[in-house]
Amino acid sequence: xxxxxxxxxxxxxxxCGFVARAGTQVNVTQKNNNPSRDGLYIDPAFTPGNAxxxxxxxxxxxxxxxxxxxxxxxxxxxxxxxxxxxxxxSNNIYALNASTGAVIWQRTDIGPSVTSGLPCGNVSPVGTxxxxxxxxxxxxxxxxxxxxxxxxxxxxxxxxxxxxATNAGWPVxxxxxxxxxxxxxxxLVQEDRGALALVNGIVYVPYSGxxxxxxxxxxxxxxxxxxxxxxxxxxxxxxxxKGGIWGHSGVASDGTNMFVITGNTSGTGGxxxxxxxxxxxxxxxxxxxxxxxxxxxxxxxxxxxxxxxLGGVSAMLIDVPGANPSQLVLAIGKDSNAYLLNRNNLGGIxxxxxxxxxxxxxGQSSATYTTSQGTYFVFRAGSTLKAYKITPTSPPTIVFAWxxxxxxxxxxxxxxxxxxxxxxxxxxxGDQRLHGYNGDTGAVxxxxxxxxxxxxxxxxxxxxxxxxxxxxxxNDNRVYAFxxxxxxxxxxxxxxxxxxxxxxxVTPTGxxxxxxxxxxxVTPTGxxxxxxxxxxxVTPTGxxxxxxxxxxxVTPTGxxxxxxxxTSTVPPSxxxxxxxxxxxxxxxxxxxxxxxxxxxxxxxxxxxxxPSSIQPTDFMVNGTPAxxxxxxxxxxxxxxxxxxxxxPGLNVMHIPPGAFNCRIGGTxxxxxxxxxxxxxxxxxxxxxxxxxxSGSxxxxxxxxxxPRHHTTPRPRPxxxxxx
Numbered sequence: 001x002x003x004x005x006x007x008x009x010x011x012x013x014x015x016c017g018f019v020a021r022a023g024t025q026v027n028v029t030q031k032n033n034n035p036s037r038d039g040l041y042i043d044p045a046f047t048p049g050n051a052x053x054x055x056x057x058x059x060x061x062x063x064x065x066x067x068x069x070x071x072x073x074x075x076x077x078x079x080x081x082x083x084x085x086x087x088x089x090s091n092n093i094y095a096l097n098a099s100t101g102a103v104i105w106q107r108t109d110i111g112p113s114v115t116s117g118l119p120c121g122n123v124s125p126v127g128t129x130x131x132x133x134x135x136x137x138x139x140x141x142x143x144x145x146x147x148x149x150x151x152x153x154x155x156x157x158x159x160x161x162x163x164x165a166t167n168a169g170w171p172v173x174x175x176x177x178x179x180x181x182x183x184x185x186x187x188l189v190q191e192d193r194g195a196l197a198l199v200n201g202i203v204y205v206p207y208s209g210x211x212x213x214x215x216x217x218x219x220x221x222x223x224x225x226x227x228x229x230x231x232x233x234x235x236x237x238x239x240x241x242k243g244g245i246w247g248h249s250g251v252a253s254d255g256t257n258m259f260v261i262t263g264n265t266s267g268t269g270g271x272x273x274x275x276x277x278x279x280x281x282x283x284x285x286x287x288x289x290x291x292x293x294x295x296x297x298x299x300x301x302x303x304x305x306x307x308x309x310l311g312g313v314s315a316m317l318i319d320v321p322g323a324n325p326s327q328l329v330l331a332i333g334k335d336s337n338a339y340l341l342n343r344n345n346l347g348g349i350x351x352x353x354x355x356x357x358x359x360x361x362x363g364q365s366s367a368t369y370t371t372s373q374g375t376y377f378v379f380r381a382g383s384t385l386k387a388y389k390i391t392p393t394s395p396p397t398i399v400f401a402w403x404x405x406x407x408x409x410x411x412x413x414x415x416x417x418x419x420x421x422x423x424x425x426x427x428x429x430g431d432q433r434l435h436g437y438n439g440d441t442g443a444v445x446x447x448x449x450x451x452x453x454x455x456x457x458x459x460x461x462x463x464x465x466x467x468x469x470x471x472x473x474x475n476d477n478r479v480y481a482f483x484x485x486x487x488x489x490x491x492x493x494x495x496x497x498x499x500x501x502x503x504x505x506v507t508p509t510g511x512x513x514x515x516x517x518x519x520x521x522v523t524p525t526g527x528x529x530x531x532x533x534x535x536x537x538v539t540p541t542g543x544x545x546x547x548x549x550x551x552x553x554v555t556p557t558g559x560x561x562x563x564x565x566x567t568s569t570v571p572p573s574x575x576x577x578x579x580x581x582x583x584x585x586x587x588x589x590x591x592x593x594x595x596x597x598x599x600x601x602x603x604x605x606x607x608x609x610x611p612s613s614i615q616p617t618d619f620m621v622n623g624t625p626a627x628x629x630x631x632x633x634x635x636x637x638x639x640x641x642x643x644x645x646x647x648p649g650l651n652v653m654h655i656p657p658g659a660f661n662c663r664i665g666g667t668x669x670x671x672x673x674x675x676x677x678x679x680x681x682x683x684x685x686x687x688x689x690x691x692x693x694s695g696s697x698x699x700x701x702x703x704x705x706x707p708r709h710h711t712t713p714r715p716r717p718x719x720x721x722x723x
Contacts, residue, residue, distance in 0.1 A: 028074040028465045031131040031195030032365060032413065035253040035319035036396070039367030039413040045487040046415040046467035047422050051436050051445050054057060054471070054482050056453045061101035062479035065108075066090030068458060069123070069193065071130040072474040074467040077209030078139070078162040082467075083162070085134070086474045089113060091127035091145050096479060103535045105164035110157065111147035119153075119189060120212030130250060131195035133203060134161055135226060142203045142226070144174075151175070154187045156205055156224055169721040174205075177233040181587055182638045183598045185222070193363075194250025197258060199282060201226055201651060204258055208244025213307065219243035219262040220276065221251060230606070233286040236459045240265035240273025244695045247314025248411060248461040249365035252329075254317055254343065257282055261331050263309030268301070276300040276310040278331055278339075279348055289595040291348025295341050312361035313379055317343060318368045320375045320391030322486045325353065330368075330375065330377055332361045338377075338398055340390065356398040359386060364411040364461040371416075371423050373440050376401055378412050378425050385412060385427055389443065402442030407431060409460030414439060417545045426466075428458050428473060434482060455480050519548050526593065573664045581607040581662030583655060583670050590672030591655070597644035597676060601626070601653070605667070608634040609660040620658040621645040622652055646676045 032039040066088025073085040082098035093109040111580050113127030123129070129551025132143035146154050155171035157644040178185035187208075202223045209217035218237040225232025243262040245251075252259045265275030277296040287294075296310070297303065303310060310575060313332040318340075320326050329343040340354040341347065365380035378387040379444035385406040392396045404595040408430030415424045416439075423439025424446075432455045433448030457476030464473040469487025473480045587602040588594050601619060611634050617625040619639040626639035639662075645651075651674050659668030 012256075018243065026074070026467050027076055027088055027134070027136060028072075028562065029134040029136060030073070030197065031071050031133075032251050032367065032463065032464070033569050035197060035199065035255060036319075037195075037249040037252040037314060037365060038316065038368050038369070039365065039411075040462065041413065041415050042417070042419050043415055043466050044417045045468060045484045046424060046466070048440055048445050049471075050484045050487065051415070051424055053485050054434070054446050055449065055485060057301045057470075057481040057722060058452060058714055059100070059440075059482050060481035061106075062096060062481065063101070063103075063293050063321050064088060064090045064092065064094050064096075064474075064477060064479060066127075067125070067459070067476045069129040069462065070472045070474070071195070072465055072472050072479060073132065073134055073141075074098060074465055074472065075134055075136075075161055077136075080162065083161075084472055084474075084479055085132065085141060086548055087128040087143055088125065088476075088477050089125050089127045090523050091147065093128070093141075093143070093159065093164065094160070094642065098470075098472075098481075101479060103644070107159065107164050110145050111155070113148070114146050114152055116149045117148075118210060119215035121191070121210035123191075123211070124211075126191065130192040130205070131248075133198045135198055135203075138167075138226065140167055140226065142196055142296060144196065145171075146187065146192070152187050154190065154192065156186075156203070156222070156229075157465060158203075158226065158229070170225050172229050172233060174222055174604075175292070176635060177329075177584060177604060178220065178235040179585060179587060179602050179604050179636055180235045180237040181239065181598075183237050183239075184632060184636055185220060185237075186215075187714035189217040190220060191244075194245050194247055194260075196252035196598040197253055198226070199255065199258060200203060202232075202283060204285060206250040208246045208263070209242060210654070213242065217242050217244060219245045219260070219544045221245070221258065221260055221281060221285045223283075228327075232580070233585060234286070234589060236263060236279075236281055236285045236287050237260055238274030240268045240275055242266050243273070243275035243277075244309075244311075246311050246363055247365060248311060248363060248463075249314030249316070252315040252317055254327075257316040258285060259313030259317065259329055259343065262312075262317045263311050264304045265604070266304065266381040270301050272296060274351060276303045278310075278315060278329055278341060280343070280346055284589065285340050286589065288593055291350075292345045294348060295339075295346035295352070296349045297339070298569055300349065302512070303335060309338075309362075310335070313366050313587065314363055314375065316366050316368055317687075318375065318390065320390045320392055320396055323390065323396035324394035325396075326392075328353070328396065330366070332358065332366065332379060334360060334362055336360050336381075338388065340396060340398065353395050354397050356388070358385065358388060358688070359399070360483070366461065367412045367414045367425070369414045369416065369420075369423050369425075369439055371420050371440055374401075376423075376439065376476070378414070380406055380409065380411065380427070383407055385425070385442075386424065401440075404437055404442050404444075406435075411461050411463045414464050420557070426471065427463060428462070428464065432456060432458050434471065434473065436466070453482075474656075485493075495670065530651065543669075544717065563644065581605060581609070581665055581667050583659065583660075583667055584652060585670070586670075588653075588674040592675065593677050594646075595677055597646040599641045599644045601639045601641075603637045603639070603655070604661060605635050605637070605660055607662040609637075609662045609667075610634075613661040615659075620654045622647065623654075643650045648676055648678060651676055 023572045041628040069104040071449045076082045082285045084096040086094045091113045093107040095105045113125035116127045128145045151701045153175040158167040158170040190207040197204045207220040222235045245260045282294040297673045310333040312334045316330045318328045325342040338358045339352040368377045374389040386400040386403040412430035413428045425437045436446035469484040472480040582605045585604040619626045624645040629641045630638045649661045655670040660667045
């Protein structure tokens with residue numbers, strides 16, 4: 001009898017553990033699944049035996065409209081069950097049922113995508129290209145959309161991921177808000193092909209130029225505080241012209257810092273200006289300018305002159321236990337080299353930790369994984385899928401592992417059953433089929449299946465995702481689903497249960513009321529009433545219609561009722577009109593640390609000001625007024641000092657009340673500080689750079705801010721090819 005009870009107890013324990021694991025949320029909220037951009041998915045269903053029998057789900061509809069350049073996402077715990085999020089270059093945004101592929105909600109009113117009028121490029125239409133990111137706590141979906149109009153503009157949007165309604169305070173007009181060291185963002189020459197990242201409450205959007213390298217574009221990273229989109233906008237840009245962030249994975253992060261890789265710059269005269277580099281950004285984004293926060297190869301100037309981008313593949317963070325250093329960042333460039341750097345101290349312009357010729361790479365993303373046999377990274381070089389190991393040595397080195405012929409241009413991703421075992425590398429090849437390879441040997445695991453496994457509309461650089469024993473691939477006009485036989489279909493999470501990702505507001509008593517875009521309020525007692533009032537769908541042009549979807553609020557006790565109150569159409573305004581004109585950004589940024597004494601100080605306004613009201617005395621540093629100013633479009637003003645007023649240590653910037661007389665009133669007073677911390681001398685240019693610069697280093701003149709482009713800029717003669 002005792003023996004029987006013991007066996008039953010074991011069975012109950014095992015079954016309870018299985019139920020707990022089965023009920024755990026699965027979410028793919030960003031490009032390559034993790035902030036490190038490792039492309040690693042853990043799913044116990046993906047054993048080699050099961051993977052070999054993978055089949056396409058022919059009952060999964062997945063119909064969407066538009067070309068797809070972005071990875072899909074997978075989100076659970078919503079009122080409609082698990083969803084696939086897909087975005088298209090036509091600015092169409094979709095939430096699909098993860099089991100059936102039916103449309104849950106769609107947004108086709110974001111604004112017209114751009115089909116003409118760009119100075120160069122090989123993508124049309126251009127709308128939403130970069131992979132979005134989802135914040136589970138606020139249930140928000142963030143993406144960048146290029147919207148056509150009299151002025152082509154990038155807008156950063158936030159939608160309620162469960163309803164598709166636009167969150168209050170969004171979208172953010174990047175033209176009107178992004179500025180760095182007097183450089184103004186111009187949507188006409190900037191492309192967002194890289195994925196967005198969300199780190200500690202700030203969404204980061206990377207930008208490059210277009211195919212053909214035309215116009216005075218820069219490599220940009222724009223950051224928006226998700227709880228403060230009206231004023232919480234910061235940016236970083238390459239000082240030199242060009243230097244785009246081309247890689248498909250965009251911004252990588254270690255959870256605190258952001259990493260991007262830039263391409264070639266021009267017109268530097270041999271003085272490095274941010275191109276051909278790995279850049280480490282702090283929150284904001286803020287760049288210190290210290291050698292710890294950037295790396296460029298010693299032949300960067302030669303790479304510049306040859307249009308040989310270092311950023312052929314996005315930055316990827318790799319940990320190699322036993323190596324010294326063990327926390328690394330990988331760059332693979334158009335020069336066919338793979339570079340490993342210590343991501344905690346990049347080192348400036350110097351030799352890398354490790355380097356190996358691995359083959360030409362361009363535009364894509366890579367993946368990394370660790371098995372009992374070592375730590376690998378895998379990527380596409382030309383028409384070959386290649387895997388390399390990083391040795392656990394001091395310093396680490398790069399060694400070849402395996403390769404297979406790949407006729408397509410898709411980027412790889414990886415599954416393991418527990419994080420290290422049964423590693424399978426997946427890729428969509430030129431035969432429009434899904435393929436899987438053993439992560440240690442490259443042996444074929446899944447060969448693409450039969451006729452039913454054939455897809456259409458595949459695009460270069462894209463990746464699939466893995467969730468609940470399924471692989472989802474988003475192609476032009478359709479999302480495809482592949483299932484492990486017997487692995488089951490996604491199981492909806494009950495909406496009456498509070499999810500572990502929610503951030504409830506707790507009050508001792510009272511009645512909580514939540515809108516569809518607000519965080520649900522949870523009370524220990526009482527009755528919760530949910531009133532789902534949809535945020536109007538806002539577009540920069542046209543008229544938007546609001547559709548209300550009621551979502552009951554969750555409380556530990558009590559009852560929940562829902563009342564849907566649709567709102568009427570709204571005027572065609574991309575952002576809400578502020579009630580007062582204010583300074584939305586300064587450069588140097590308030591509270592920042594800078595390493596060189598500036599003579600130019602930038603101010604960005606929330607509304608155009610009367611140009612006749614601007615005076616040099618409107619901006620003072622340490623009590624010294626500016627000597628002159630340059631006004632750009634009455635919304636961005638650069639104040640010039642003949643001699644820098646900055647002193648080592650703390651500096652005070654001051655703008656008197658009413659200094660700028662905007663259409664809706666004068667600005668309030670602004671007083672804030674920045675710290676000037678003198679930096680170490682800039683590394684001496686290499687011999688190659690010196691020779692090209694006629695035997696002497698030519699100092700870089702102070703950059704003159706470039707006005708926003710409202711007409712097509714003249715392209716440079718004979719632009720080199722661009723991916």
